[in-house]
């Protein structure tokens with residue numbers, strides 16, 4: 001029950017890993033602030049959170065808009081008076097080869113959602129997190145640590161997140177604020193169906209073998225435990241753990257593992 005009465009700002013809370021995080025944190029009695037664009041879905045998640053024993057405030061937020069992120073933090077403090085935890089989970093992926101991209105604005109948008117959105121929320125929350133010696137969680141991806149074909153723009157955005165939060169960790173350590181970076185491998189959620197295709201529109205189907213990959217609930221459990229323990233990093237699959245070392249001695253083999261994972265969809 002590390003998150004009992006813990007004020008948690010959670011982005012990307014309307015579905016997938018974020019929804020699972022919200023449910024599990026509510027079971028611990030967390031005081032949640034749920035952010036995403038879809039207000040209706042957020043209200044449904046909030047109702048479920050209250051059922052499970054948490055408090056929940058809904059703040060419709062587009063993390064690509066700096067003012068929305070500032071307002072998210074201001075509304076959190078107005079409601080609960082302080083902030084203990086910020087979980088930067090909102091994200092968007094892609095499923096297209098770079099040479100097929102029809103409009104480069106898609107890649108710019110991926111950077112705005114995954115990197116700028118996390119950076120804006122963190123900027124406005126940081127003064128409050130320093131007061132509570134709180135926690136920052138960044139939900140990155142294995143794509144933050146390795147190249148993945150069909151994911152150039154996504155991988156770049158997650159590498160940007162990784163560099164940002166690795167640097168910030170050092171800056172805020174003396175203030176007692178921890179930074180936990182999560183690197184999930186494939187997780188079953190709607191993200192892959194929503195991934196941007198070559199035309200910049202959602203792919204519309206999920207090419208992954210969903211029964212062979214981690215569930216959103218399992219991913220959320222690992223993130224919550226890791227955040228509670230103020231872990232530096234959460235690497236969630238054996239191949240990612242192995243890949244870290246393999247990259248030092250045989251990086252070409254890591255490229256092959258990534259290529260096969262995309263081809264097989266698991």
Ligand SMILES: NC(=O)c1ccc[n+]([C@@H]2O[C@H](COP(=O)([O-])OP(=O)(O)OC[C@H]3O[C@@H](n4cnc5c(N)ncnc54)[C@H](OP(=O)(O)O)[C@@H]3O)[C@@H](O)[C@H]2O)c1
Pocket residue numbers: 011012013014015016017018035036037038039041061062063064088089090091092093113117139140141142183184185186187188189190191192194216
């Ligand atoms: N699923 C995977 O295989 C996987 C693997 C590695 C890392 N991850 C990362 O895990 C995180 C959660 O992904 P997921 O699998 O749960 O994906 P998901 O099911 O597609 O959920 C993404 C969440 O982000 C929100 N979001 C998207 N754009 C937003 C914006 N502009 N402003 C505010 N919120 C926005 C969505 O809500 P609205 O649409 O309502 O705004 C939704 O709540 C992401 O950062 C993702 O990159 C996922």
